[in-house]
Amino acid sequence: MNNNFxxxxxxxxxxSSIVALAMMSMPPIYVTWAMGIHIDTxxxxxxxxxxxxxFIPICVIENISYYPILGAGGVYLSCITGNIMNMKLxxxxxxxxxxxxxxxxxxxxxxxxxxVAMSSIATAAILFIGMLGIGFLVPYLQTPLLKPxxxxxxPALMGALSIPFFLKNIKLSVTPIAVSLILCLALGPTTVQRxxxxxxxxxxLLSVAVAYVVHKQKEEKK
Amino acid sequence: MNEARGNPRLKETQLTRAGPSAAxxxxxxxxxxxxxxxxxxxxxxxxxxxxxxxxxVTVQALLFMRLAWRRGIELGITEKKMRQAVTxxxxxxxxxxxxxxxxxxxxxxxxxxxxxxxxxxxIGSAAYENMAIDIAAKSYGLTGLGDLGFSPEIYVAATWVxxxxxxxxxxxxxxxxxxLDKRAKKIQSRGGGFMKIxxxxxxxxxxxxxxxxxLANFIRNDLGTLSFCTAAAVSLLIGDVSKRTNIGALxxxxxxxxxxxxxxxxxxxxxxx
Numbered sequence: 001m002n003n004n005f006x007x008x009x010x011x012x013x014x015x016s017s018i019v020a021l022a023m024m025s026m027p028p029i030y031v032t033w034a035m036g037i038h039i040d041t042x043x044x045x046x047x048x049x050x051x052x053x054x055f056i057p058i059c060v061i062e063n064i065s066y067y068p069i070l071g072a073g074g075v076y077l078s079c080i081t082g083n084i085m086n087m088k089l090x091x092x093x094x095x096x097x098x099x100x101x102x103x104x105x106x107x108x109x110x111x112x113x114x115x116v117a118m119s120s121i122a123t124a125a126i127l128f129i130g131m132l133g134i135g136f137l138v139p140y141l142q143t144p145l146l147k148p149x150x151x152x153x154x155p156a157l158m159g160a161l162s163i164p165f166f167l168k169n170i171k172l173s174v175t176p177i178a179v180s181l182i183l184c185l186a187l188g189p190t191t192v193q194r195x196x197x198x199x200x201x202x203x204x205l206l207s208v209a210v211a212y213v214v215h216k217q218k219e220e221k222k
Numbered sequence: 223m224n225e226a227r228g229n230p231r232l233k234e235t236q237l238t239r240a241g242p243s244a245a246x247x248x249x250x251x252x253x254x255x256x257x258x259x260x261x262x263x264x265x266x267x268x269x270x271x272x273x274x275x276x277x278x279v280t281v282q283a284l285l286f287m288r289l290a291w292r293r294g295i296e297l298g299i300t301e302k303k304m305r306q307a308v309t310x311x312x313x314x315x316x317x318x319x320x321x322x323x324x325x326x327x328x329x330x331x332x333x334x335x336x337x338x339x340x341x342x343x344x345i346g347s348a349a350y351e352n353m354a355i356d357i358a359a360k361s362y363g364l365t366g367l368g369d370l371g372f373s374p375e376i377y378v379a380a381t382w383v384x385x386x387x388x389x390x391x392x393x394x395x396x397x398x399x400x401x402l403d404k405r406a407k408k409i410q411s412r413g414g415g416f417m418k419i420x421x422x423x424x425x426x427x428x429x430x431x432x433x434x435x436x437l438a439n440f441i442r443n444d445l446g447t448l449s450f451c452t453a454a455a456v457s458l459l460i461g462d463v464s465k466r467t468n469i470g471a472l473x474x475x476x477x478x479x480x481x482x483x484x485x486x487x488x489x490x491x492x493x494x495x
Contacts, residue, residue: 013400014400017395020279021392023278024385024386025386027275027381028378028381031378032378034267034268035259037378043358043361043362044358044361044383047383047387048382051354051357051383051388055390056390060391063395065428068406068425069421069424073289073290077283079392081279081343083322087319090318091311094310095308098474103422104418104422104424105421106293106297109290110291110299111294115307117284117286117287118315119314120279121280123322124276126323130323131326131339142324145489147492148445149489152446152484154436155437155443155450157453157484158429158433159450159453159457159484160454160484161433163454164454165425166426166429167458169426173426176430176431180430181434184434189434192434193435196432196435204423204427204431207424207430208423211420215415
C-alpha cells in the first residue's frame with residue numbers, strides 16, 4: 001500500500017540529488033573560468049583524497065544510522081543541506097512528538113520529511129539574511145553576556161530532546177544509557193563525542209539486540 | 223560529514239590549523255590585495271550562480287514537502303498536526319542557525335562572501351569548510367590556512383575541494399538509499415510486533431550516545447550539564463501542562479521554549495559558577 005509513496009520518494013530523492021551535485025559544480029567551474037586559471041588537477045585530487053579519507057566512512061555510517069529515524073526522504077534531504085545532528089534530527093523528532101507519531105513508522109517518515117524540509121528552508125532564509133546584512137547581528141551574538149547561552153545550545157537541545165523520549169521508553173533506554181554513561185566515564189565525554197560516528201551504530205545495534213532478547217523471552221512466557 | 227560542526231576533532235583541527243583570528247585578517251588582506259580574486263569571489267556573477275544553487279535546494283525541499291503532505295493526508299494525519307510540526311520545525315531552526323551566521327562571517331574573510339554563503343547553506347559545516355581550505359592550501363605546499371602565500375590558484379582549488387570533499391553522503395544516497403529502503407521495508411513488513419519496538423530501540427540508542435556526553439561532562443562544562451537538565455525539565459513540564467490544558471500553541475513551541483530555557487540558564491548561571 002505504501003509502495004507508491006516509497007517509489008516516489010526514492011525517485012525524487014535520487015533525481016534531485018543528482019541535479020544537486022551538478023548544480024554544486026557550477027560555482028567552482030565558474031570561478032575557474034572567470035579567474036582564467038588552469039588548476040593543477042593532481043593537487044586538487046590529492047586534497048580531495050585527503051578529505052575523502054576522513055569523510056567517506058563517516059558519511060556512510062551516519063547515513064545508515066540516521067535512516068531508521070529520518071526515513072529515506074529525510075536522509076535524502078538532510079544530506080544535501082547538512083547540520084543533521086544539531087538541526088534536522090531534532091526538528092524531525094520534536095515534530096514527531098507533536099504529531100504523536102513514532103519514528104520508523106510511515107507517519108513518522110511523513111512528519112520527518114516535512115520537518116527536515118522546513119528546517120532546511122529556515123536555515124537557508126536565515127543565512128541569506130545573514131549574508132546580505134553581513135555582520136549586523138554578530139556583535140550581539142558574541143557579547144560575553146550571551147556567549148554561555150550559545151556555547152550550550154547542544155546540551156540544551158539534547159536535554160529537551162532525549163529525556164522525554166527516554167522516560168516514554170524507560171525499559172528500552174536502560175541499556176543504551178548505561179553503556180553510553182560507562183563509555184563516558186571510561187574514555188571521557190570528549191572522546192565519546194569525537195568518535196560518535198563510530199560508537200553510535202554499535203550502541204544502536206546493541207540496543208536493538210537487547211530489546212529483541214527481552215521481546216523473545218516475553219513471548220515465550222506467554 | 224555534516225556533523226563536522228559538532229565534531230570536536232574537527233573543531234580542534236580548525237582551531238589549531240586555522241590559528242587565531244589574526245590568520246583570517248591576513249587572508250582578508252590577501253583577498254583584497256589580489257584584485258582578480260576579489261573581483262571574482264565577491265562579484266555579482268558568483269552571487270547569482272550561488273543563489274541559483276541555494277534556490278534549487280529550497281525548491282527541492284518544497285517538492286519533498288508536497289509529496290509528504292499528500293501522503294500524510296492519505297495516512298489520515300490531520301492537517302493541523304502537520305502544520306504544528308512544520309511550525310515547530312521553522313521556529314526551532316532559528317536558534318541553531320545563529321551560530322552558523324557567525325561562522326559565515328568568519329568564513330567570509332577567508333574565501334569571500336558568496337562561496338561561504340553557498341557552502342554553509344548546502345551541506346553546511348564551518349569546521350569542514352575551514353579544513354577543506356586548509357588541506358587545499360597544504361596540497362600546494364603551504365603551511366595551511368594561515369599562510370600568507372595564498373595565490374589565486376589556491377582560492378580556486380579550495381573552492382573545488384570544499385564543493386566535492388563532502389559529497390559522499392549524497393553519492394551514497396544516489397547509489398544505495400533505494401536498495402536500503404526497499405530491504406528495510408521488507409524486513410519491517412515481515413518483522414511483526416517487534417518492528418515498532420526495534421525502531422524505538424534504535425532511536426533511544428542514538429539519543430543515548432548523543433546526549434550522555436553532555437550530561438556526563440559536568441567536570442569540564444558544568445554549564446552544559448545545567449542547560450541539559452533545565453531544558454529537559456522544561457520540556458517535560460510543558461508536555462505535562464499542554465496535555466492537561468490542551469493549549470495547542472504550547473505544544474507547538476515546546477521544543478524552542480525548552481531550548482531557550484536551557485540556554486538562558488547557562489547565561490544566568492555563568493557569572494555564579
